Amino acid sequence: MFPDYHADADKVNNMEINRLNSEHSLAGQLTFIKGKGEFPFISIQNKSASAIISLYAAQVLSFKRTSEPEDLLFLSRKAFYEDGRAIRGGIPICWPWFGPNLSGIDLPDHGFVRNSVWTVVKTAAVSETETRIKLRFKYNPHRADHWPQTFILELDIYVGESLTLNLSTHNTSRKILYITQALHAYFNIGDIHKITILGLEKTDYLDKLDNGQQKHQSNTVTIPFEVDRIYKDVKSELTITDPVFNRTIQVTSSHHKTAIVWNPWRYVSAHIADLEPEDYKRFVCLEAGNVATDILDIQPDNSVTLSVNYKILPKPHQ
Numbered sequence: 001m002f003p004d005y006h007a008d009a010d011k012v013n014n015m016e017i018n019r020l021n022s023e024h025s026l027a028g029q030l031t032f033i034k035g036k037g038e039f040p041f042i043s044i045q046n047k048s049a050s051a052i053i054s055l056y057a058a059q060v061l062s063f064k065r066t067s068e069p070e071d072l073l074f075l076s077r078k079a080f081y082e083d084g085r086a087i088r089g090g091i092p093i094c095w096p097w098f099g100p101n102l103s104g105i106d107l108p109d110h111g112f113v114r115n116s117v118w119t120v121v122k123t124a125a126v127s128e129t130e131t132r133i134k135l136r137f138k139y140n141p142h143r144a145d146h147w148p149q150t151f152i153l154e155l156d157i158y159v160g161e162s163l164t165l166n167l168s169t170h171n172t173s174r175k176i177l178y179i180t181q182a183l184h185a186y187f188n189i190g191d192i193h194k195i196t197i198l199g200l201e202k203t204d205y206l207d208k209l210d211n212g213q214q215k216h217q218s219n220t221v222t223i224p225f226e227v228d229r230i231y232k233d234v235k236s237e238l239t240i241t242d243p244v245f246n247r248t249i250q251v252t253s254s255h256h257k258t259a260i261v262w263n264p265w266r267y268v269s270a271h272i273a274d275l276e277p278e279d280y281k282r283f284v285c286l287e288a289g290n291v292a293t294d295i296l297d298i299q300p301d302n303s304v305t306l307s308v309n310y311k312i313l314p315k316p317h318q
Contacts, residue, residue: 013038024123029131032208037081039117044159046217048129051159054087058118058135061090068312070245070306072163074188074283078274088115089186089283092113095153098260110184111244113137113148113153121154124275130160139172149173162311163306169296170303177298182260182289185251185306190244192263192281197221199238200259206230206292223284226265230292234259239313240286246315253288253308 017040020032035041035054041061044240052062063072075089085187086092086108093108108115121134128295137153150172158164172178189195203217217231238259240249262285267279288308290296298304 010098013040017039019248020120024120026123026125026131029125030123030133035081037083041083042133044130044131044133046125046159048160049163051131051155051163053133054090054133055120056081056117056237057087057092057114058137058161059087059090059092059114060157060165061087063159063310065161065312068247070247071188072249072310072312074186074279076080076275076279078276080274084115088272090094092184093155093285094180094182094184094289095167095169095175096147096151096181098180098182098289100186110182118155124159125158130158133157134206145294148221149175149177151177161243162309164307166305166307168303168305169298171298171300173179174300176300177296179296179298180291180294181296181306182287182291183306184260184285184287185265185308186285187249188245189242189282189284189290190285192223194243195223195284196241197238197261197284197286198241199235200231200261201295203234204232206232221261223261225265227261227263227270229261231259232292233257233260238286240284246280250253250285250286250311250313252311253306255304255306256288256290257294258289258291260285260289260291262287 012032017034019030025031027047031046033043034039037058039054044051050067053060061075073090079088092114095113097111118135118137121136124132126132136154139150152170152172154168156166165183198220200217200221201219204214205217206212207215236254238251263280265280269275270277296304
């Protein structure tokens with residue numbers, strides 16, 4: 001959350017943007033701007049790609065290679081930019097739990113870090129074609145009744161020919177830290193009816209729309225109806241083929257065993273306030289995570305990093 005500057009929020013936000021630019025901007029590559037909802041955004045433009053990152057939720061909202069006509073990521077035109085609410089689209093971070101909170105405390109689905117402002121630790125121009133940002137979410141003692149253990153969560157983002165996210169959990173407490181997590185990527189696609197997801201063939205999954213029943217994926221994944229699945233023991237490389245946008249998206253990840261595929265389809269999409277009724281045709285979620293039975297147990301003074309690289313593959317010769 002922002003500090004208690006209620007008297008003149010607009011003025012204070014400008015001061016914060018000026019401070020961030022003074023300390024962390026990169027000439028010709030990275031600037032901080034006032035985004036929607038008065039949230040500070042990072043705007044990146046290097047020789048490979050452009051990107052927009054919200055410090056609220058540490059959420060990549062846009063990634064577009066200079067050679068590509070379409071953004072890699074879907075962002076809802078009806079997304080909320082409000083304190084305490086998640087932004088619909090981009091790559092939200094689900095942490096320290098995925099799905100509903102089962103503690104009995106009234107907390108949001110998918111954890112609390114996507115509803116808070118993160119701190120900028122470092123920015124760097126790796127080269128003219130790649131920019132790095134390190135963000136941090138640190139344990140807040142005021143959350144003790146919600147999450148009793150201390151931790152530091154860091155996100156390294158690399159914007160270049162591809163997009164890389166490294167989400168690192170550091171257990172600074174004296175007890176084992178148990179978490180589930182996911183990088184909830186919304187991919188921008190031409191038509192949900194025509195895409196194919198490869199790499200999940202011959203894989204078991206839990207069908208969340210059928211009481212978590214375990215089922216088997218025999219062939220490639222297509223989306224002809226509402227889908228909400230957790231795939232188990234997945235490969236490190238998955239791809240989305242999109243004939244309408246004439247591209248293939250490659251998702252390469254490590255340090256996890258599960259992947260989630262989600263699309264709400266027509267009826268559910270029409271009843272989600274921050275989606276337009278036809279938005280279900282324009283995105284698919286393919287998420288790398290540690291969820292369901294893939295629970296992480298992080299020893300005291302140890303760290304675990306979930307790494308994901310998102311890349312648009314070169315088009316085949318025609």
